[in-house]
Every structure is written in C-alpha cells, then in structure tokens.
Amino acid sequence: MTVGHVVVLAGTLFTIGMLGVLSRRNILIVLLSLELMLNSAALAFCAFGDMAGNLDGQIMVFFVIVVAAAEVAIGLAIVIALFRLRVTVDTDRVDLLKQ
Amino acid sequence: MTDLAWICLFAPLVAAVWIGVSPRFRAGAGAPRLAIATVLFAFVCSLIFLFSVHEPLQSSIAWMDLRTPGGGIVIELGVILDQLSILMLLVVGAVGSAIFIFALGYMKGDPSVGRFYAKFALFVFSMLGIVFANNFLMIFIFWELVGVSSYLLIGYYWQKPSAVEAGKKAFLVNRVADFGFLIGILMIWQLTGSFRFDDIQQAVEAGALTGTSGWTLGLAAFLIFIGAAGKSAQFPFHVWLPDAMEGPTPVSALMHAATMVAAGVYMVARTFFCFGWTGGVSWGDAAEVMALFGGLTAFLAATMALVQNDIKKVLAYSTLSQLGYMVMALGAGAYAVSMFHLTTHAFFKALLFLCAGSVIYGCHHEQDMRRLGGLRKKMPVTFWTFTVGMFALTGIFPFAGFWSKDLILDALHEREFHGLFLLSTLTAGLTALYMARAWFMTFFGKYRGRAEPHESPRVMTGPLVFLAICSASAGFFYGGAQGYLSRWQGMVSELDINVSIAIVSSFVVLIGYAAGWYFFFRKPEKAETVARRFPALHRLLLHKYYIDDFYLWVVRSVQQTIAVFCRLFEERVIVDGMVGGTVRAARRAGDGLRKRFQTGRITQYAYVFLAGITLLVIVMVVL
Numbered sequence: 001m002t003v004g005h006v007v008v009l010a011g012t013l014f015t016i017g018m019l020g021v022l023s024r025r026n027i028l029i030v031l032l033s034l035e036l037m038l039n040s041a042a043l044a045f046c047a048f049g050d051m052a053g054n055l056d057g058q059i060m061v062f063f064v065i066v067v068a069a070a071e072v073a074i075g076l077a078i079v080i081a082l083f084r085l086r087v088t089v090d091t092d093r094v095d096l097l098k099q
Numbered sequence: 100m101t102d103l104a105w106i107c108l109f110a111p112l113v114a115a116v117w118i119g120v121s122p123r124f125r126a127g128a129g130a131p132r133l134a135i136a137t138v139l140f141a142f143v144c145s146l147i148f149l150f151s152v153h154e155p156l157q158s159s160i161a162w163m164d165l166r167t168p169g170g171g172i173v174i175e176l177g178v179i180l181d182q183l184s185i186l187m188l189l190v191v192g193a194v195g196s197a198i199f200i201f202a203l204g205y206m207k208g209d210p211s212v213g214r215f216y217a218k219f220a221l222f223v224f225s226m227l228g229i230v231f232a233n234n235f236l237m238i239f240i241f242w243e244l245v246g247v248s249s250y251l252l253i254g255y256y257w258q259k260p261s262a263v264e265a266g267k268k269a270f271l272v273n274r275v276a277d278f279g280f281l282i283g284i285l286m287i288w289q290l291t292g293s294f295r296f297d298d299i300q301q302a303v304e305a306g307a308l309t310g311t312s313g314w315t316l317g318l319a320a321f322l323i324f325i326g327a328a329g330k331s332a333q334f335p336f337h338v339w340l341p342d343a344m345e346g347p348t349p350v351s352a353l354m355h356a357a358t359m360v361a362a363g364v365y366m367v368a369r370t371f372f373c374f375g376w377t378g379g380v381s382w383g384d385a386a387e388v389m390a391l392f393g394g395l396t397a398f399l400a401a402t403m404a405l406v407q408n409d410i411k412k413v414l415a416y417s418t419l420s421q422l423g424y425m426v427m428a429l430g431a432g433a434y435a436v437s438m439f440h441l442t443t444h445a446f447f448k449a450l451l452f453l454c455a456g457s458v459i460y461g462c463h464h465e466q467d468m469r470r471l472g473g474l475r476k477k478m479p480v481t482f483w484t485f486t487v488g489m490f491a492l493t494g495i496f497p498f499a500g501f502w503s504k505d506l507i508l509d510a511l512h513e514r515e516f517h518g519l520f521l522l523s524t525l526t527a528g529l530t531a532l533y534m535a536r537a538w539f540m541t542f543f544g545k546y547r548g549r550a551e552p553h554e555s556p557r558v559m560t561g562p563l564v565f566l567a568i569c570s571a572s573a574g575f576f577y578g579g580a581q582g583y584l585s586r587w588q589g590m591v592s593e594l595d596i597n598v599s600i601a602i603v604s605s606f607v608v609l610i611g612y613a614a615g616w617y618f619f620f621r622k623p624e625k626a627e628t629v630a631r632r633f634p635a636l637h638r639l640l641l642h643k644y645y646i647d648d649f650y651l652w653v654v655r656s657v658q659q660t661i662a663v664f665c666r667l668f669e670e671r672v673i674v675d676g677m678v679g680g681t682v683r684a685a686r687r688a689g690d691g692l693r694k695r696f697q698t699g700r701i702t703q704y705a706y707v708f709l710a711g712i713t714l715l716v717i718v719m720v721v722l
Contacts, residue, residue: 021705030701095699 006047013040101158125213142192155181177233197562204559222248276329283322331363348456390430397423433510443499447491450566502574535615
C-alpha cells in the first residue's frame, strides 16, 4: 500500500462526499456528505504526513477533527431548529434566503 | 495728480454705497447733495487737470495677480491722465453737474429720490472708470458697470412694465455687443500679451504685426468697434436707445445723450492705434467699416426722427444720428474732430434733453408733442435755451454744432469718402427738418394739452442757461481743442473750417428749416398730405425700418425654434435616454441577477461555490 493508493482513496471519498452535497436534498445526508469530505481531507493529510516522515500531517488532522466537531454541533442544531420551525429537512423547501 | 484722480474716481462710488446702505440717509435731503458734491468734485478736478497736467500721467495698482512661473497675467486697475481723458472728464463733470442739479427740481416730490441719486452716482463712477482706464480689462469692467447702472436707471420707474422692458432690452443689446468687445480684447491680448494701452500701442507701432497678425489685429479692431457700436447705439445695435427714453428725463440727458453713449466713441479714440491710422501700417478696413456704419446710422436715425411724436424720442433719434457723425469721423481717422463733436454734442444734447424735461415737468408729464404747443410764452427760458440747443445741433453759425459738424464733413471730404460726405450733408438737412418740426410743434401754435403749463423753477432753468452758454460758445474753441488733443498723441492733423463746405452745409440746413417751417407751421395739413402720398415710406419710418420687428422675429421664430429643439433634445435624449437609460439598465441588470442567481436553493449555491473553487485552482495551477 503506497501513498498513491491512500490518496486515490481520499480523492474517491471526497468526490462521493461532494456529489452527496450537490445532489441530495435531505439536509442530514448533506451534512453527512460534508463530514465525508472533511474526513477524506484528513486521510490525505495523514498519507502526505507519512510520506514526509514527520508529524505535521497528523497535527492537521487534529484541527480537522476539531473543526468537524464544531461544525456538526452547529449544523445539527440548525437542522433541529429548522425541523421545529418548518417540519421539513428538504433543502429545496428552505429557500427563503432568496427574498 | 494721479492721487487726485483716484479720489475723483472713487468718490461717487462711496457716495452711491453710502446712500445705498443707509436707509435714513437715503430718505433725507443729504443724499442728493452728496451725489451732487461728488460730480461737482469731478468737474473741479477736470479743471485742475486741464491747467496743470501737460504730460500724460499714469498710475496703476495690481488688482489681481494671476502670475504663474510660466507666464500668467496681472489684472491692473489704473488711471491715465492725458489730454483725451481730461477732455472727457470735463464733459462728464460739466454736463453731469448741470444734470444732477437739474434733477433736484425734476425729481422733486418723488418718494425714492435717494435711490435715484444712488444709481446716478453709481453711473458716474462707472463712467469715470471708463474715462480713467489705462487697460482693456479695466475699461471692460467699467463698460459693464455702465451697462448695469444704465439698466437700473432706465428701469427706475419699476412700476411701469414698459420701463422694465426697456431696461432689459438695453442691457441685453449691450451684452450682445460686449461679447464682440470681449473677444476683441482677448484677441489683442493674445497678439501683444498685454492689456495696457501703452504696451499695445508700442507693440502695434513697432510694426511687428504684419501678415496674419495684422489681419488678426484688423479683425480684433472690428470686434472692439462692435463693442463701441453697442454702447454708442450704432446700427444695428441702435434699437435700445429710443426705448431707453422710459427712464426719467435727467437720465436720458446724462446717459443716453451726453456721456454713456459717448463712451463708445471715447473708447475707439482711446484705442485708435488698433484701427490703423498710425505708423504707416495700413489695415484700415475696420476703420472704413466703422465709417460706413456711422453714416448709415446717422442717416437712418435722422429719417426715423421725422415721424416721432414723443419729444424725447425725437431727441433720442437725433442722438443716434449725431453719434453716427462721431463714428464716421472716427472712421475717417479724425479722432480729435470726433472728440470735439462729442464735447459740443454733450453740451447741446444735454441742453435739449433738459429742455424737454422742463417741458415735460411744466406740462405735468406730457411728452407727446401733439398735446403740447404754444409754450413759447408760457415757458420763455425753456423756449430760448431750447432754441439755442436746436441751433447748436443743426449747425447754425456760430453755435457749437456748426464748427464740430463742419469739421467732420471736412474730414470726410479730405479722406475722399464722397458717398458718406453727401449722406451726412443730407442728414444735416434732415436734422434741421425734424428739429424744426419739434420746435414748432412744442413751442408754437396753440396749446393742445389740458393741464395748465408753467415755467420750471430756478433750480432747473439755471442748468439750462449754463448749458446754453456752453452750447453757444463751445464751437469757438475748435482750434484750441484740436491743438490740445494734438498734444495727446502728436499725430492728430488739425483741420480748419473749409468755407465752401460750410456754405454748402449751411445752405442745406436752411432748406431743412424752411421745409420745417412750411410743413409744420405754415401749413401743417401739407405734412399729412405728403405722408399720405407716400404711404409705404411713411409706414416704413413709423415702424423704424422694421428692425425691431426683425429682431423680434429672430427671437420668436429662429431662436425660439432652436430653443424648443434644444429642450426636446435635452428632455428626450439626455434625460430620458441617457440618464433614464442608465437607471433602467441598472435596474434590469439587478433584476436579472437576483432572479437568475439568488434562488435560495442551497445546492445551487454549492454548485457555484464549486465552480468558483475549480476556477481558482485552475488559475493557481496554470499561473
């Protein structure tokens, strides 16, 4: 297993996450896909860190995990608030921003 | 000496401002006295200068310093004391004093006499500025000031719409002419780099201005003459002067007979070196055009005076005609003669106007000659002084006009302007005819008015007698005046009375008088027969050659059409098209962007986001 393999895996995961964000309408799935993209990025950091032979990549992973945790906390809070207000998790029905 | 000139120049301004800003002073008897004192002071100054200034003096201060490292100009205020300005100052002072005093009687009982004297003093200040000016910019500034004070005084009876209209007309016509004047000044400045008369004269006489420059100078001289034609009411700018008779009669006497209208003649005499009669440089075209316009004005105005019924209008057209003579003399290069005629004319025309004022005052503000008549016995002083003025105007030996008019004819003859010579001789006859008409209609026959006429008080007849003495005797100084003026530039050739010309012109004048006596005293009904015999000509004269109507047509049809077109262009193209178009375009663009891109759909935002990032990456990789 080389760095190349890991990077390809990370890229695949990132693309899956991106497609999820772009194509799905359920806001929970969108959030999940975002997590997937973050984690694929973390995986890529790990791989490049290993290649460079130092801990820089893994330090970055910590940051990614912290940011992801914060993001999930806020994102889920918004989803709950939204569901309470509108009784939906469909992003297409949440388009009041256009006004 | 120049200090005295400065004081003399600014004294009337101080008086005008003081009267103007202090309502209590304006209402009191002190206001007229102060104004009269300043103009008398100018008169006294002119006498002092006359006997003590032998060499031209100048003094100037930098008024506005607009110099830049590369060039720029200094706008100067200066006074010049030479024979020309002193003679003009004498005219303004003497005639002005007489008229200011006369106005005391004429304006008696007018509630706003203080306002009248404030404007009068302002006018004298402006006029003195023109007289003393030593550079073109200063003369232009005071030129405009004269226009303003003229506007103020013509519109003095502001309750009368016709007076207000006349004031506006005078101002506008003068402005049109002044535009030419200003361009002429700037052209000369561009040629010589200076506004000062002495610098310009040096530059011109050095002979460096040949070829294109000489041609430009000729054009500039013509434009300057246009300015002079505006103030001196020469054809085709003459239309304002008859209307300006709406002002009080002393105003007509001072401004529209003796001084303001003489400003144009004075200015041309002051800047004669631009008109090419010195130093062997010959671009005399401007001068010849000037002579032509002068002759045309003299003749046309004399014919128009024949059919006027308002006594002041007759005198107004007569003024036009006499100014035409002066301009003709200027065009013939006889500056001294022109200035001499200006002087004598100032005396006798002021006299005639003041007599008219006296008649109007004595007949309770009646100035239509058809309702006057028989005043010879009722107003003896006015009658005799008017007669003196009339003889002076028509050039009866030995009154003032005889000498000055004869010198002009002489000058025309010497320069071989034969057409103009004949025209002005004929005009002399017409002058006698219309003056005889006014004289007979006003002072002879039966009184046709209603209110009982009475002779005017001493304060009015006094100035009349003073001016009559001047009008009767000024002519004898023709040699002295020319000799005096020849010291001014040392180039004025002195003319002497040519006896044969004098006899011919006197004969023509006598024919004019005889015709006047026959048509307007002996058989007044004959005049109407003649008028009926030539209805077209009569109508032409009554309508003042349709020149006013032509101007009205130009304003109403041509100018109005252009104005309407411009308004449409402005409304439709500028405002609706360009301003409104910009607004509409911005709004449409905003609408489009908002509807197209701001949908509120998160996935779409994410797509845009992705596209942006992709673009950034591509840019970073490629660059």
